[in-house]
Amino acid sequence: MIDDSQQTNAFKAADDGPALPLEPWEGPAILLVDLDAFFASVEQLDHPAWRGKPVIVGGDPDKHGVVSTASYEARPFGVRSAMPSSTAHKLCPHAIWTHGHFDRYREMSNKIMDILHAETPHVQQVSIDEAFLDVTPTTVNREHPVYVAQRIQRRVEELGVTCSIGVGTSKTIAKIASDMDKPRGLTVVYPGGERDFLAPLPVRTMSGIGAAAEEKLRSRGIRTLGQLADADLNMLVRVFGKNGRVMHLRANGGDDAPVEDDDTVKSVSNEMTFAVDLTERTDVEAAIATMAAKVGRRLRRKGLAGRTISLRVKFDDLSVRSVQRQLSTPSNDELAYTPLLYQMVDEVWRPGMPLRLIGVGMSGFDDTGAVQEALFDVTEVVPTDDDVEPVVKDDRKRRGLIEATDLVKNRFGETAVRFGHELRNDENTTGSAAKNPADYK
Incomplete structure (x- = not known):
């Protein structure tokens, strides 16, 4: 990961051009670009009077509504995505509510995806506000992945919203890294540092481990990804089948899932x-x-x-x-x-x-x-x-x-x-x- 001093310089580099020597990058390089509180950010962009105020995009509190997105100003009150709107209204009754303007979100998302496609043809959009990119250095293009991430952040911000980016050697690492520092965070896990990065994190941090799987792991004394990495593989396969092998591989920093092009629809x-x-x-x-x-x-x-x-x-x-x-x-x-x-x-x-x-x-x-x-x-x-x-x-x-x-x-x-x-x-x-x-x- 970039430490505090490097993080500051990294942001400076994003604004003023490369200013920080970075460790060499060898091997795969995957980015996860996650737009910060995207729906709410677009609403604040389009409604200047809403900037700096708690904004909630979601359904009606009295009609089984659910929060789609909460601005960062609403989150200190405990409001989160997927929360029942009735709960969010009780936590933050003074918030500005909107059902949203989804054509506008789609328009902004498409502009951002164009930015990503300008960097690499290997883009996998996983939601309207999230995408993986494969920016592995090649013999033709040796640009450091961190510089690519910084440039993306700068270009996205020019549109009026921000993004947080995780950089790693796999989709698993990039996804977890992207959630570590928000908003407008840049977290980098260099090749060889995956296991140390993952070890202290709770098992639920990893995609694919839900509440049921977490409970099965906890009953066997496995609470962190480090403990999962050290667990007996045969036991994991007995309990989880083939998914046990995948969980073990990813907890050890491995993951060979490719970045699939957007045209691949499952x-x-x-x-x-x-x-x-x-x-x-x-x-x-x-x-x-x-x-x-x-x-x-x-x-x-x-x-x-x-x-x-x-x-x-x-x-x-x-x-x-x-x-x-x-x-x-x-x-x-x-x-x-x-x-x-x-x-x-x-x-x-x-x-x-x-x-x-x-x-x-x-x-x-x-x-x-x-x-x-x-x-x-x-x-x-x-x-x-x-x-x-x-x-x-x-x-x-x-x-x-x-x-x-x-x-x-x-x-x-x-x-x-x-x-x-x-x-x-x-x-x-x-x-x-x-x-x-x-x-x-």
Whole structure:
């Protein structure tokens, strides 16, 4: 890591040009660029009177809303992303609230991604405000990765927002480093220093280790990444399967996951959180149809068709259940796969059970037909949809209807053509938004 004196000089270098000799860099160099409180920062940029004040972008406190982003001025009050809006309102009642302006966020994000692509073709955008870059020095370009990071910070700041960057030899190291110093932080982990950097950190710091995995590790006396690195590999594999091997490798500073180009899409999904829980089947099917249509349209815009359809529901007690099916042929036709989703919901829900969220996703975009890694945590995989009839049976009529609605939406906007099921829950949303990159491209 850059120590305090180096950190100061690094920022100076970002503003005034390279001024600090840096240790030589040998081997892979990965950056994780994380835009600081992005939604709130854009709002403060566009509303000068909001600068220096607590700003919360999210859903309504009285409608099951969730905080999408809180400005750094709101965070000392305990407000955090993904917190229920009702809790955030109690913690910071004087905050400025907004549902957000997502076209504006997408516009700003695209400008920043253009900056990243100008540095390297190897960019993997993981959300609207976060991206990995591979800036490994080559025989042609020997520029130090830290200088690349400093230049990115300067160019992003010229747009009116800031970013924090982690620099390391792998995606795991870069991701953890990017969270160490915010806002406008630059944390560098040099080759060979990975294990010392990771050792004192809690196991939950590492992506992929959730609450359940943390509890299993704690029961075996493993609380830090250093202890995980020293743990018996065979034991980890027995407990976690192949993920145990990955966890052990990453805790020791290793990680060979590549930075995948933005064009590599693994899944397309959409979720809706409701202000008032759904209990009636008519409302649930209407929400499923709405989400399925959004997924289908995004698939067609990307030229994709998937084999694996997933349905996810969240109940009023915040428990989650999911189910997944394999389609007989790849599809991006919601009029064909929506009836299957109606069948799938019966496996995870019964009328009268309050539903707070419904999500639909499609994955499995390769040509092999093999079962893909689950988009959601699934309860079952059933390999056929042959017994399900499409909404419109005639393939030519169904495709014509979809093409016609797509043409109208392309010309006049997404709300130009709307079906009855889309209007049914139109006023029953929370105003919250996710950061799935598919939602912003």
